[in-house]
Amino acid sequence: MTAVRMAAWQEPPQVTRIPVPEPGPGEVLIKVAGAGVCHSDLHVMEWPAGTLPYGLPFTLGHETSGWVHTLGPGTRTTGLNEGDAVLVYGPWGCGVCPSCARGAENYCRRAGELPAAGGGLGTDGGMAEYMIVPSPRLLVPLGDLDPRTAAPLTDAALTPYHAIKRSLHRLVPGSTAVVIGVGGLGHLAVQLLKALSAADVVAVDTAPDKLDLAAEAGADHLVPAGEGAAERIRRLTGGLGASLVLDCVGADATLKTAAGAAAVESDVTVVGLAGGTLPVRYGTLPWEASVTIPYWGTRPELAEVVALAGAGRIRPHVKTFPLGEAAEVYRLLRDGRIEGRAVLVPEG
Ligand code: NAD
Ligand code: ZN
Numbered sequence: 001m002t003a004v005r006m007a008a009w010q011e012p013p014q015v016t017r018i019p020v021p022e023p024g025p026g027e028v029l030i031k032v033a034g035a036g037v038c039h040s041d042l043h044v045m046e047w048p049a050g051t052l053p054y055g056l057p058f059t060l061g062h063e064t065s066g067w068v069h070t071l072g073p074g075t076r077t078t079g080l081n082e083g084d085a086v087l088v089y090g091p092w093g094c095g096v097c098p099s100c101a102r103g104a105e106n107y108c109r110r111a112g113e114l115p116a117a118g119g120g121l122g123t124d125g126g127m128a129e130y131m132i133v134p135s136p137r138l139l140v141p142l143g144d145l146d147p148r149t150a151a152p153l154t155d156a157a158l159t160p161y162h163a164i165k166r167s168l169h170r171l172v173p174g175s176t177a178v179v180i181g182v183g184g185l186g187h188l189a190v191q192l193l194k195a196l197s198a199a200d201v202v203a204v205d206t207a208p209d210k211l212d213l214a215a216e217a218g219a220d221h222l223v224p225a226g227e228g229a230a231e232r233i234r235r236l237t238g239g240l241g242a243s244l245v246l247d248c249v250g251a252d253a254t255l256k257t258a259a260g261a262a263a264v265e266s267d268v269t270v271v272g273l274a275g276g277t278l279p280v281r282y283g284t285l286p287w288e289a290s291v292t293i294p295y296w297g298t299r300p301e302l303a304e305v306v307a308l309a310g311a312g313r314i315r316p317h318v319k320t321f322p323l324g325e326a327a328e329v330y331r332l333l334r335d336g337r338i339e340g341r342a343v344l345v346p347e348g
């Protein structure tokens with residue numbers, strides 16, 4: 001089968017042929033419908049050898065949807081049947097520690113002992129025709145949703161969902177939430193904020209076409225990124241600032257905007273991994289602002305995201321490309337030329 005593989009650090013991915021894998025005991029073989037192209041893959045490809053503990057090669061794709069194809073020998077599940085449309089929950093923990101037991105495998109207490117963070121992050125992922133998932137517990141049924149365009153729900157929606165949910169108590173009527181970076185995650189963050197809260201939503205991006213997408217997603221105000229952005233947001237909020245600033249970039253410049261736009265008693269939530277620095281001391285942030293760096297989301301939250309999508313309350317803006325064009329699609333993403341989320345689909 002065709003697979004998009006990470007074969008060397010700091011090199012573009014390779015499209016190669018590998019055998020269709022056979023599911024072992026307890027495992028599930030998924031026929032892939034789509035695999036989202038996440039900006040995190042660009043970081044993984046850019047970081048030098050030794051940054052991540054993964055062995056090479058492995059198949060990329062940590063945002064995957066598809067159909068249950070075969071249950072491995074002895075795989076027991078009453079919740080899934082062959083042919084069911086599913087999402088693959090991405091962060092694979094040990095499955096038994098207290099965090100995993102409550103579905104928060106993103107914060108597995110044994111993460112340091114595991115060889116990979118999940119499919120597509122150190123072990124074979126979804127940018128292929130088939131993918132092995134180690135346990136049925138890592139699959140979330142999609143119901144009637146079309147798996148061909150649903151893949152972004154499992155990362156581009158789940159990550160901001162988790163980040164927003166913990167701040168919902170602040171997003172009362174009259175409050176403001178800011179989304180910086182309206183790409184794959186950001187355009188869904190805007191939709192999620194509108195679906196879950198009464199807050200006014202401000203979208204910030206460097207690119208005018210990304211601000212157009214934010215408007216389509218329901219943003220109330222559009223602010224071009226740059227020096228004056230925080231000041232504009234302060235003016236829009238009558239001087240108070242925003243109760244939640246979700247930074248989906250995480251660069252020095254966006255963190256500065258985030259701190260400058262935050263209100264007293266707010267959350268500055270950094271999901272972008274661009275590696276910027278935000279000094280936290282008296283004078284750089286308003287009183288009682290909290291800064292946090294959340295990672296992905298929980299399994300129960302992924303079921304909630306699917307319920308929102310099933311009800312038509314959020315809809316990923318997706319453009320599909322054949323698997324074979326992966327290298328070109330990553331180039332487009334790096335150049336800021338993907339609107340919403342690119343999804344790679346196997347041919348045939
Ligand atoms: P993307 O490339 O689709 O979107 C990035 C957006 O940010 C684009 O619209 C771009 O125009 C905009 N942007 C870039 N620089 C900007 C600036 N200086 N000011 C304002 N806007 C700017 O990326 P994505 O797939 O949505 O991922 C976003 C970030 O989130 C990446 O760093 C990714 O690694 C990270 N991420 C983190 C988690 C997590 O669990 N913490 C999960 C998924 C992705
Ligand atoms: Zn991702």
Ligand code: ZN
Pocket residue numbers: 093094095096097098099100101105107108109110111
């Ligand atoms: Zn665990």
